[in-house]
Amino acid sequence: MKAIQHLEEKGLLEPDPNVDAFLADNTFPLVDGTTVTFAFRGEADAVLLRHWVFGLPEDQPFERVPFSDLWVLVLELPEGSRMEYKLEVVRGNQHRLIQDPLNPNTAADPYGANSVAHSTGYQHPDWALPNADARPGEIHEHHISSDVFSGMRSIKIYTPARFRETRRYPLLIVHDGSDFLRFTDLKTVLDNLIHRLEIPPMIVALTDSPNRLQEYADDPRHGEFIAKELVPLLEDKYPLVGSPSARALAGASFGAVASLATAWRHPGVFDNLLLMSGSFAFTDIGDHDRGPLFDPVVKFVNEFRQEPAKAARRFYMSCGTYESLIYYNRSLVPLLQQSGIDVRYTEARDGHNWENWRDRLREGLAWLYPGPLWMVYE
């Protein structure tokens, strides 16, 4: 009766509650400092909170308020936390996984959308919201022929506002580029950060893979495609600086593995890496337990750890503390630093999701490519 007791002690819930009034008087999840109260109303045999917070028991059962159809759950979320979740409503043999009907706040991903809860201290970054003052860049789609993949590949290219042929721009290549556009508002973020002078105007190549779990897992063809086909083509077509210090690879999850593997397989091409929640599973001894998809990843990361400096000079890395990958990401940092790599590493109280990656873009991009903020004094 922990949740109900908590709500009663707070005076939020009467012993014989008027459920309508309780729901009408509050917005859910109800955030009180680090205490977050979830509610669900409806007939059910059980209601569970399904989340992806590494460290918490996977199923968090709601408590039914006696003599009512109201279910409640109280969780402690440290300050600044952000959590994505769904509700599992059990009735007989039926298990329905739904978004929280009382919570309008959702986050989209390639599989649909989740409900979002956060404790105090978390703020949706203003630089990720559309700003009428920020001149928009443009995105054009190109289809390029790849010898390595024996076929056509589609690439989206972002060119900044006020693009000029007489300038030279740094290059950023983003893995899962279309998902970054859809789920992290990357175009808005680029427009805003360029407008705020926090990053320089840059050209961004947004790549996608039809088979990312294979190609991004250290498939040598992928690195070849990026370093030997895409980069020369872009440098021929666009006014790019064309030196390693002005080339960066970015990606999240398996996209981070693809970025790291490409840079490692083609040393001296890319100086800069932006790696978010990298799926950098490795082993110190024995086998891993992450399934066959990770076999090539583990093999690669184990090799990479032998010679990390080969990959790039500057790394921005981030990981959510609520991800199981935190162990791998954290452990890589001292290794990289000892190898003389310039590393910026950030942890956030968030999970393995797109909004976590969106929220790190400002710091990550500005770390790799500091903007003319440094140079502009109006």
Place this chain on the structure above:
Amino acid sequence: MAASNVIVLGPQRHTPCVDQALACFSGVEQGPIAIVTAGWEERESEDEELDHHLGGRTLNLNLFQRTEKIFEQDTELFQALRDRHDRLRKLQELYRLRLAHALEAAREMLRLEEHDDLVEAEREDAIRAVRTLDTQHLERLREVHAEFEQRWKPAERDAVQRQVGEVRSALTDAPAVCVAGGHVIILLNRMRLFGLVELLGERPLITWSAGAMALSERVIVFHDSPPQGPGDAEVLEQGLGLLKGLVPLPHASHRLRLDDATRVSLFARRFGGDLACALDPEAWIEWNGREWKAREGTLRLMPDGELGEILPQL
């Protein structure tokens, strides 16, 4: 030009006082006021507000657009400038690597609470090491520029001479010049290419923000809280040297952590005898030919980590 009639102001966008500054000079009532807004880059010609503040009598020297024309006409020079830019950037990266360590050592020394003679000596040496590094960097920058000038002689190239000639003519009737802010390197490079200091002659000059930085002896860029994390102020370039002994710090209260005594002290001591002047809105400082004099409220960074009034005052 002897800088005997220069007024340096705080940022002009929200609290303009450039008109008041102009009114301080005699003999400027007739003729157009020449303005340099090359630091605004492609927005160079969007100078309506500034024109309005100056009574609708400005004449934009269009140094940015003119430089673009030079680049179109003289691609060899354009390429040479790009190569120089690459070299300068590389130099800056190397300096930055060394600077980070030198500054951290100095900060650690300043954080020590002891004040005995042993600590003070080490502290002074740590700051001197940063000063030495700054000086060496500035010397290397000078070498790059001297080498460039000697090899390419930009002032003697046709495309440059044509544009410089037009600017010289445009300035004939202008009794005063205003240099606005913007991108400090773009502004500096344009003014350097046009030999603007020579062209100005003895005309009164009003400048602010990046304009003041580019016209000082060394361009120091700074921001304590950029999005990528705490930044270290850097010597970026040799300036045009018109504003002697002044380190202009536009938007200082926004860009610098002025409540952090260690940082303020290090900044003031690092740049030695120069006047590290916080150019916040409404700041006003004048060169009278012998010394800088400021309006009340215009502050300087002091070696003790505090902010102090600039003396003497106007």
